[in-house]
Amino acid sequence: MTNQIYAHNDPEQKVIGVILMKPELILSAQIEARWFQRNYRIIESMLALTSKGINIDIFTVSKEMGGKGLNTLIEYQKNSICSPKNYQIYIDDVRSCFDARIVRTAVESALSSIDNGDKPTEVLNDLISASMKSTTPDSKNFNYTTKEAMIDF
DSSP states (O other), X not given: OHHXXXXXXXXXXXXXXXXXXXXXXXXXXXXXXGGOSSOHHHHHHHHHHHHHTXXXXXXXXXXXXXXXXXXXXXXXXXXXXXXXXXXXXXXXXXXXXXXXXXXXXXXXXXHHHHHTTOOHHHHHHHHHHHHHGGGSTTOOOOOOXXXXXXXXX
C-alpha cells in the first residue's frame, strides 16, 4: 500500500503517465531527460521517438529502450490517475526535484571540502558554480567570483 501511495506522489511517474495518456503533450513544455532521476531512460526514449516522428506508446518506448522497461511502462500507464491538464505542474515538480538534487550535491561537496581544509572562498565559488549547473541545459561550468555571483543574486 505504501508503494502505491508513493507512486501517486512521484512527479516523474506523473509526467510519464500523462505522456502515455496524451503523447502530444511532450511537445507542449520544455522537458529534459537529465531532470529525471529514476526514469531518465524512459524520457530520453520518448524524446528520441518524438524527434523521429514516431508515436509514443508503451511498446514503442520499450523498443527504443532496447526491449527493456515494458513492465515499468505498463505499471505507470495502469496506475496513472493524473490529469493531463496538470502536465506543466508535474514537469515543474520534476524540475524542482532536479534542482534540489543539484544543490544538495553541491552543498555536500562544499561541506566535504571545508572538512578537508579548503579555503572558504574557494569552496563558496565552487558551490555557486555547481549550483548554477541546474539552470543551464548543457551544465556549463561558471567561473564567477563570489562577489560577481552575489551581484546576480
